[in-house]
Amino acid sequence: MEKVAVLGAGSWGTALAMVLHQNGHEVRLWTHDEDHAKRINKTHQNSDYLNNIQLPQDLVAYSDLTKAIDQVSAIVLVLPTKAIRPVCQQLKGVLTHQVTLIHGTKGIEPDTFKRVSEMIEEELPKDLYGEVVVLSGPSHAEEVSVFQPTTVSATSSDVAKSVHTQDLFMNERFRVYTNQDVLGVELGGALKNIIALGAGISDGLGYGDNAKAALVTRGLAEIARLGTAMGADPLTFVGLTGIGDLIVTSTSIHSRNWKTGHMLAKGESLEEILDKMGMVVEGVRTAKAAYQLAEERKIEMPITTGIYKILFEKADPREVVDQLMTRSKRPETDEVHHMLKKHYNDQ
Numbered sequence: 001m002e003k004v005a006v007l008g009a010g011s012w013g014t015a016l017a018m019v020l021h022q023n024g025h026e027v028r029l030w031t032h033d034e035d036h037a038k039r040i041n042k043t044h045q046n047s048d049y050l051n052n053i054q055l056p057q058d059l060v061a062y063s064d065l066t067k068a069i070d071q072v073s074a075i076v077l078v079l080p081t082k083a084i085r086p087v088c089q090q091l092k093g094v095l096t097h098q099v100t101l102i103h104g105t106k107g108i109e110p111d112t113f114k115r116v117s118e119m120i121e122e123e124l125p126k127d128l129y130g131e132v133v134v135l136s137g138p139s140h141a142e143e144v145s146v147f148q149p150t151t152v153s154a155t156s157s158d159v160a161k162s163v164h165t166q167d168l169f170m171n172e173r174f175r176v177y178t179n180q181d182v183l184g185v186e187l188g189g190a191l192k193n194i195i196a197l198g199a200g201i202s203d204g205l206g207y208g209d210n211a212k213a214a215l216v217t218r219g220l221a222e223i224a225r226l227g228t229a230m231g232a233d234p235l236t237f238v239g240l241t242g243i244g245d246l247i248v249t250s251t252s253i254h255s256r257n258w259k260t261g262h263m264l265a266k267g268e269s270l271e272e273i274l275d276k277m278g279m280v281v282e283g284v285r286t287a288k289a290a291y292q293l294a295e296e297r298k299i300e301m302p303i304t305t306g307i308y309k310i311l312f313e314k315a316d317p318r319e320v321v322d323q324l325m326t327r328s329k330r331p332e333t334d335e336v337h338h339m340l341k342k343h344y345n346d347q
């Protein structure tokens with residue numbers, strides 16, 4: 001059994017800490033807030049983030065980063081995208097031994113277009129961890145924390161690191177596959193949040209299942225269009241971290257992105273919603289990054305563009321749907337379908 005630190009005591013960090021604890025590891029759950037750590041250790045609950053969940057007595061919360069990572073074999077970063085750089089800067093001052101570095105964060109940084117693994121590599125010397133592992137897939141914390149069956153993927157260009165991650169997390173309720181396409185997995189995990197905002201908007205406007213199926217399917221087409229143009233494997237987008245995560249986030253009542261879209265369609269302002277949510281809604285910042293990236297690379301992403309305009313230009317959601325429906329006619333298949341077809345024909 002190993003010592004593992006989970007950095008980020010929100011909903012997903014807590015659920016992942018519980019999985020590691022179930023597997024017999026000594027888990028340290030780190031929060032940047034000393035009072036939060038005290039509350040968790042006193043009540044054995046993290047009620048701000050996971051309601052009515054009892055944590056094991058020996059799952060200890062820390063606010064001292066040096067103590068939290070002392071002698072750990074793995075560090076799992078489970079933070080909002082915007083917290084990745086500052087926490088890595090803190091880690092740089094205190095991490096002095098080799099670890100497997102895993103992250104469970106789903107976002108892209110606006111303006112720089114950096115993925116999470118790229119931000120980590122910019123802030124933290126690689127000789128401490130080698131290659132980053134991404135843990136991603138359709139996995140709401142609310143279900144993982146009550147042991148509902150869940151499947152994810154541990155992805156790294158270093159197969160030994162992804163297998164280490166698989167061994168740390170895998171159990172009969174939490175199935176972990178391995179993958180090597182870090183670019184495709186990170187893009188799929190981040191971009192699906194934008195489409196989930198759209199699914200919430202569609203439901204909030206009172207549109208039906210046909211509209212949502214169309215959003216998910218055409219949303220996947222544009223995610224894959226951008227992803228393959230950037231060099232990702234098109235097959236990744238039809239796997240757990242692509243279509244799998246897109247389905248769960250666009251349809252689950254647990255999704256913060258879906259809820260945000262739903263409230264926007266009901267007329268609440270983005271500021272009010274984010275205030276009320278009290279948890280990160282990654283699709284908002286990532287919509288900005290994806291919109292900028294699509295413009296720069298001249299990739300057609302009409303749904304992402306529409307969501308960006310609703311979020312940042314106060315476009316009317318009904319008008320955005322009308323514009324999407326009345327775009328010029330075209331065949332359904334595009335370059336991604338041709339790449340997939342070629343892949344299967346070459347088998």
Ligand SMILES: NC(=O)C1=CN([C@@H]2O[C@H](COP(=O)(O)OP(=O)(O)OC[C@H]3O[C@@H](n4cnc5c(N)ncnc54)[C@H](OP(=O)(O)O)[C@@H]3O)[C@@H](O)[C@H]2O)C=CC1
Nearest residue numbers: 009010011012013032078079080083105106140141279280
């Ligand atoms: N929730 C889920 O089901 C899943 C989430 N994810 C992804 O995991 C990532 C984290 O999400 P989640 O746990 O849900 O987010 P939450 O909003 O639930 O929790 C975020 C945590 O990060 C802490 N935090 C915020 N800023 C900083 C900072 N600068 N330094 C240190 N800690 C900070 C927050 O602390 P404070 O309490 O002080 O705000 C809080 O403890 C996101 O990218 C999300 O997309 C992936 C799969 C599933």
Ligand SMILES: O=C(CO)COP(=O)(O)O
Nearest residue numbers: 137138139140255256257
């Ligand atoms: O990534 C997630 C599920 O896989 C969580 O999505 P939300 O952030 O929308 O809740």
